[in-house]
Amino acid sequence: MRVLMLNGPNLNLLGTRQPDVYGATTLADIEQMCRTHDPDAQMSFVQSNHEGAMIDAIHAAKTDHDGIILNAGAYTHTSVALHDALASVEVPCVEVHLSNIHAREPFRNHSYIAPVALGQIAGFGAQGYLMALDALRLHLVD
Amino acid sequence: MRVLMLNGPNLNLLGTRQPDVYGATTLADIEQMCRTHDPDAQMSFVQSNHEGAMIDAIHAAKTDHDGIILNAGAYTHTSVALHDALASVEVPCVEVHLSNIHAREPFRNHSYIAPVALGQIAGFGAQGYLMALDALRLHLVD
Amino acid sequence: MRVLMLNGPNLNLLGTRQPDVYGATTLADIEQMCRTHDPDAQMSFVQSNHEGAMIDAIHAAKTDHDGIILNAGAYTHTSVALHDALASVEVPCVEVHLSNIHAREPFRNHSYIAPVALGQIAGFGAQGYLMALDALRLHLVD
Amino acid sequence: MRVLMLNGPNLNLLGTRQPDVYGATTLADIEQMCRTHDPDAQMSFVQSNHEGAMIDAIHAAKTDHDGIILNAGAYTHTSVALHDALASVEVPCVEVHLSNIHAREPFRNHSYIAPVALGQIAGFGAQGYLMALDALRLHLVD
Amino acid sequence: MRVLMLNGPNLNLLGTRQPDVYGATTLADIEQMCRTHDPDAQMSFVQSNHEGAMIDAIHAAKTDHDGIILNAGAYTHTSVALHDALASVEVPCVEVHLSNIHAREPFRNHSYIAPVALGQIAGFGAQGYLMALDALRLHLVD
Amino acid sequence: MRVLMLNGPNLNLLGTRQPDVYGATTLADIEQMCRTHDPDAQMSFVQSNHEGAMIDAIHAAKTDHDGIILNAGAYTHTSVALHDALASVEVPCVEVHLSNIHAREPFRNHSYIAPVALGQIAGFGAQGYLMALDALRLHLVD
Amino acid sequence: MRVLMLNGPNLNLLGTRQPDVYGATTLADIEQMCRTHDPDAQMSFVQSNHEGAMIDAIHAAKTDHDGIILNAGAYTHTSVALHDALASVEVPCVEVHLSNIHAREPFRNHSYIAPVALGQIAGFGAQGYLMALDALRLHLVD
Amino acid sequence: MRVLMLNGPNLNLLGTRQPDVYGATTLADIEQMCRTHDPDAQMSFVQSNHEGAMIDAIHAAKTDHDGIILNAGAYTHTSVALHDALASVEVPCVEVHLSNIHAREPFRNHSYIAPVALGQIAGFGAQGYLMALDALRLHLVD
Amino acid sequence: MRVLMLNGPNLNLLGTRQPDVYGATTLADIEQMCRTHDPDAQMSFVQSNHEGAMIDAIHAAKTDHDGIILNAGAYTHTSVALHDALASVEVPCVEVHLSNIHAREPFRNHSYIAPVALGQIAGFGAQGYLMALDALRLHLVD
Amino acid sequence: MRVLMLNGPNLNLLGTRQPDVYGATTLADIEQMCRTHDPDAQMSFVQSNHEGAMIDAIHAAKTDHDGIILNAGAYTHTSVALHDALASVEVPCVEVHLSNIHAREPFRNHSYIAPVALGQIAGFGAQGYLMALDALRLHLVD
Amino acid sequence: MRVLMLNGPNLNLLGTRQPDVYGATTLADIEQMCRTHDPDAQMSFVQSNHEGAMIDAIHAAKTDHDGIILNAGAYTHTSVALHDALASVEVPCVEVHLSNIHAREPFRNHSYIAPVALGQIAGFGAQGYLMALDALRLHLVD
Amino acid sequence: MRVLMLNGPNLNLLGTRQPDVYGATTLADIEQMCRTHDPDAQMSFVQSNHEGAMIDAIHAAKTDHDGIILNAGAYTHTSVALHDALASVEVPCVEVHLSNIHAREPFRNHSYIAPVALGQIAGFGAQGYLMALDALRLHLVD
Helix, strand or coil: CEEEEEECCCHHHCCCCCHHHHCCCCHHHHHHHHHHHCCCCEEEEEECCCHHHHHHHHHHHHHHCCEEEEECHHHHHCCHHHHHHHHHHCCCEEEEECCCHHHCCHHHCCCCCHHHCCEEEECCCCHHHHHHHHHHHHHHHC | CEEEEEECCCHHHCCCCCHHHHCCCCHHHHHHHHHHHCCCCEEEEEECCCHHHHHHHHHHHHHHCCEEEEECHHHHHCCHHHHHHHHHHCCCEEEEECCCHHHCCHHHCCCCCHHHCCEEEECCCCHHHHHHHHHHHHHHHC | CEEEEEECCCHHHCCCCCHHHHCCCCHHHHHHHHHHHCCCCEEEEEECCCHHHHHHHHHHHHHHCCEEEEECHHHHHCCHHHHHHHHHHCCCEEEEECCCHHHCCHHHCCCCCHHHCCEEEECCCCHHHHHHHHHHHHHHHC | CEEEEEECCCHHHCCCCCHHHHCCCCHHHHHHHHHHHCCCCEEEEEECCCHHHHHHHHHHHHHHCCEEEEECHHHHHCCHHHHHHHHHHCCCEEEEECCCHHHCCHHHCCCCCHHHCCEEEECCCCHHHHHHHHHHHHHHHC | CEEEEEECCCHHHCCCCCHHHHCCCCHHHHHHHHHHHCCCCEEEEEECCCHHHHHHHHHHHHHHCCEEEEECHHHHHCCHHHHHHHHHHCCCEEEEECCCHHHCCHHHCCCCCHHHCCEEEECCCCHHHHHHHHHHHHHHHC | CEEEEEECCCHHHCCCCCHHHHCCCCHHHHHHHHHHHCCCCEEEEEECCCHHHHHHHHHHHHHHCCEEEEECHHHHHCCHHHHHHHHHHCCCEEEEECCCHHHCCHHHCCCCCHHHCCEEEECCCCHHHHHHHHHHHHHHHC | CEEEEEECCCHHHCCCCCHHHHCCCCHHHHHHHHHHHCCCCEEEEEECCCHHHHHHHHHHHHHHCCEEEEECHHHHHCCHHHHHHHHHHCCCEEEEECCCHHHCCHHHCCCCCHHHCCEEEECCCCHHHHHHHHHHHHHHHC | CEEEEEECCCHHHCCCCCHHHHCCCCHHHHHHHHHHHCCCCEEEEEECCCHHHHHHHHHHHHHHCCEEEEECHHHHHCCHHHHHHHHHHCCCEEEEECCCHHHCCHHHCCCCCHHHCCEEEECCCCHHHHHHHHHHHHHHHC | CEEEEEECCCHHHCCCCCHHHHCCCCHHHHHHHHHHHCCCCEEEEEECCCHHHHHHHHHHHHHHCCEEEEECHHHHHCCHHHHHHHHHHCCCEEEEECCCHHHCCHHHCCCCCHHHCCEEEECCCCHHHHHHHHHHHHHHHC | CEEEEEECCCHHHCCCCCHHHHCCCCHHHHHHHHHHHCCCCEEEEEECCCHHHHHHHHHHHHHHCCEEEEECHHHHHCCHHHHHHHHHHCCCEEEEECCCHHHCCHHHCCCCCHHHCCEEEECCCCHHHHHHHHHHHHHHHC | CEEEEEECCCHHHCCCCCHHHHCCCCHHHHHHHHHHHCCCCEEEEEECCCHHHHHHHHHHHHHHCCEEEEECHHHHHCCHHHHHHHHHHCCCEEEEECCCHHHCCHHHCCCCCHHHCCEEEECCCCHHHHHHHHHHHHHHHC | CEEEEEECCCHHHCCCCCHHHHCCCCHHHHHHHHHHHCCCCEEEEEECCCHHHHHHHHHHHHHHCCEEEEECHHHHHCCHHHHHHHHHHCCCEEEEECCCHHHCCHHHCCCCCHHHCCEEEECCCCHHHHHHHHHHHHHHHC
16 A cells, blocks of 8 residues: 655644644654554655645656545645645545644635545544544555 | 443434445444454443433533544534533543535534534544544543 | 324424414314325324434334325424435425425525425415325325 | 416426426426316416516416416526516415425525415426415415 | 606506505506606606516617616616616616615615616605606706 | 704715815705705704714704704714614604715615615715605605 | 423533533522522423423423523524424513623524523523523513 | 613613603613612713713723623614723623514624623613613622 | 527627727627638527527527527526526537626626536627637537 | 824723733823824824714814824724715825734724725734834825 | 746646546647647747746746736636736736536636636637637737 | 745736836835845845745744744735744744735735734835834834
């Protein structure tokens, strides 16, 4: 199982910003947690603050990966282009959010990713990525 | 870890209705899957089509359980009373939905449960309950 | 033809409340009118003020009845759960309202029942049930 | 009982358009069904694609008819003028729709006719006209 | 001063419908009142229930009249086409309504005529036409 | 006929501000025009930029005047208090606006005065006051 | 004076949940306070988390009580059925809320109870019930 | 306990306007009722139709009074300035309305006062002021 | 290729109204341009200000034409009936607008024609009809 | 350069209310700061809680001042009348707010002043007035 | 005639994604079709998934091209920045969409490009680019 | 004081586009004005049309700068990602706009930057940057 874990804007700051709020776990830690959680998965990790670069990565996933774990960050709420990119490549995608976006400001309640994702996991912090990995494996096996 | 798994309206039909759509997994199967997945968890299973009965169950959880896994079904979108019940008992709650409610009719996109839940898992079918169990255990351990 | 006639909240008061407005016809009268109108129909009559009890009755109809005549009363406008119950059992359903809900307060103009019903009859008082019976019979014969 | 059955835009195509969807019943068939269903009713049949012509017909009904059966088609959703015409002539009117307009696009959910009609029948195809005839007779007898 | 007085749908019923509400003044009476009020005005009177016929009349006014007094009735609230017709012919137009449309149902509060009219007179019954005549004369003299 | 002509905020600037737009007619000119137009009317003229002072004036009109001509200026769109004042005194009121408020910014399209006024005259400049005077006289005579 | 005091969902937890926020006063305490406050009133106390049970209680009040004090809790904001139940029985009802619902989340600002209640008391905690008792007595005496 | 009872626009007309609707109780009567109801309270009575004067009175209350009973009349629904005045002085305030504003026009359902008041009493006529006095005393004693 | 070019309200004025804005090209000129542009197309030209007449023309196209070029003018934004007519006849239709309706007033941004048209061309003046002709030919050839 | 600094409702409390939040700077301090910051400016200082008095002051500025610095406080969000006053006098105006109104409650995000002001300065406390003075001088010099 | 054909996000996948839906025509094919269709046009082809890169390209067009053919893809519906870029460079622009965006999801019905484009062509697939080329040439010649 | 001045999309065109509207001042001029205005400030100047590049620059500011002056151009109205970037780095930020965005199209009235900025300066052209510099210095000194 080849998986692209794609993280969007501001997620590169994870662990170093407001550690009292978001914890000290960094993206690198999460990557290591994923590798440990599912050693058989062949994972690629991409983080970008650029919407265009995220689209490029999704396009590349069409041939290179069997599934996508996507935390599109703030672009979740504004990007029709990411929606279309996922619809175009037709690679199974699991949507992840560190915080419970449905318990925050109204503009974070809507997701353009959701209609083109298998499902959504929100509010479980770093663990959400591991849950996504489990879900993706089960989906690809079925 | 004592867990209340509370399922709302129409979920009693699981497995017997539209098996080609929802699969043949019944609520009883899910209960068995949960027991197998986390044998150390002490689980109670409640399903009701009555909003009031669900509130009663949540109230009882205050003393009897350490966490709640809640699939409120259609009441997710309409019940302020369930929102208030969860806020009152202050027992950690994970929200689960079989389908990806964010990819369906607009009236299913909003959840009154979310603002009083740890997080939300939607779209992964029966597996979502297992993911919720994992999340709850991790939360209670932390 | 086995028919469940299911009446929702406050309809038990029919005939005894504001008789100058709603007339003196009671639910029992309506039941008798139905039996007279279509003696060959095997009818069950359920009235409940409880949303959950109505869902239970709809579930039971899956095996016990060929069609449902449903006046969900005020739950028509608020109950996603009844919508889902009807969608789950896939028993043909005719929606009835005593008053013309489209000529009343805006919150009565929308029906969650309509998208899962054969059709809607509103504004014809007790006669609406007889019309529904005719419509159901024709549908089941076709 | 003198009845005007007034059909609006595009209903002249009934039976010839998409017969697999709408069936092979034509307006002429429906007229015949009405005559058979209630031989004592003296019926006039008018169909027009012109909103103005429909208003004219309603005006004429003031002196010529005891009741109106109206399927205003698409004008149902846009015509304040038909609303006013019915309010002006004060002839009892039953609103009919072949399809269940409450289960279709949102712009078909609202009716300008409803507030000035006895009641609404939607979703029962050609049978709806017969049901309307029954309702009108009962209303005029009462 | 050549004036077209153009009345829209249902205004032909004036005086004969609900005389206790709208009074016994007919359109013919109003025409006579206008002639008496401003004998020097050369007036044409058109009433139609057809939106298209009203557009035709407005077009004809471009060459035949110096001003228009328009009571578009229910089309006031729904007709972009009448709006465009008035904008095209560029003949000064005074908008009249018998009732105070701003004190009625919300759907009567908006006028598509207003943005292309000199001004609006609403709520003064038949007298509104005479006021419009005064306003038009003053405008054309200025 | 004792008439209160009540003008609201900024109308004191009439004639001196943007004379190329609003003309050189001042409020004093309008008062003179009114006196000339209907010499038998006993008129009082009040202008205030203070919402409270306008309410006071309307209260006083209850005993001192037979009718009110009101141009509430910008308060037209925001003042529930003026609405209530007019409803309380029950003195017939004609609403006047110099400009055609229905052809301007959306926030000028709604009037809190309209539901408690006989009718509305908008867009005819200073002449609107004379038209209002005519309408008021006719109303009081009837 | 026979009074039904009807409390809705989650109010059974009063005094035991978040005592630092809601105080230590229980429903039983409030009942005692009411008895002390107005010893002549013959009071019945019903609390239910079930919307249907609340409707049943209101129906029963038609014959058994002279007035209702209703804190419908979360159902205040969602229940058309309770609205209809009150409208049907025509027993005078005073609406009470412990917290100031107009100072909380927007979904708590609207009440379906208000249009069928004498008045509303919100934000005064347990004292609100005593105020309601005073108001009811005065109303029934008048 | 020093109390400012502040009444807003049009409330000076109480008792003299529409006595069949609002009763014959005047503001002076209410003041006397308050003095009788709570003889120990030191009360000041201010009524104004001027929003600015009401703000001035609230400011003065900061040093002169222990609590405010406020019926802001129509300004309830439109005045952010009164909201800010109350927030600035931080004197406990009880909001009173004679009528049940939640059962009237939609524009009367929202209150800018509520978020800065202890609570709201609406629909109990003059008695509401006495209830407010009770509530204020209890609050200040606590 | 037999083509119906159907033009709606006010388009008969083309070339004669505001020539500085819309140019001096008349509908007759456009017809000639079309004939020159695609001499092999057998074209019928209909213009009407009557919505009903436009519906009639579309109905007739079912048997007489292979495609429709439709500029519905103002009816584009208000006519559900034209939408239904096109859906009924199932003749390929290209939607044309002289001006760029998406750059104008909001009420011109929505089209009821679009969902039942191949595509939309807006903003290119008379040339838009020639572009539509090209598009129709290509579609019918494919 | 003659400048009117006009402050609206509740700003008289500056420095004395919630000094921990708003600081101890009073309006008098701000006036002194302005005089020190730009000694050559001839400044007038007006504060009022009365919307009408603010309009009067703006009118007077037409002849007496070269520019206005306006903090309309809560009237910013509700006063069309102040909007019109500024539009009428055509004196350059700079809009100031102590707090960042765009980061507060939604009803504070909209300004009726903005469309008739040179620009807006929000969120910089007392310093905002000095910034406004700089901006005004630069504007008047240009 | 120097033309920039600028294609936005996901359009690089054309021809290779869902060929049964979008056809097998690639962007390269479209470029060749354009060159064949108008051999005299000097065309540059840019495709980017990056909003910023598209802005850069539009800026460059100011000096390098006479016109722009723009299919902004998903950015059409979300990018104010592209709107501003086009407004800044003032190079004539024709908006193209492969699909009929007005017949798809509501969030695709609005275009930020339209108000700064000559016109819009939507729904004609690859042919739309050729139509745009024709329109641009005619515009530049005029 | 180390300051990042970050300018967003299309601001690179300043001075060269529509100089009659925006003046001839270029970004380079503004940078020079800033250096002259506050020679002690150590300033970095970044302009980008790429949302991602702006996020990168804000991230870098966390360690390199004491404050940010941000004119996010069109991204102001659409970018949740920039909002989050500013919230993450917690560097004081002043929001600047050349034009008065509150006096322009509705879609320019809302700012995602404002809730995470000290304050907003809009409408003062190039001078706004100098005002921002003053505000930032005062804030950092306090």
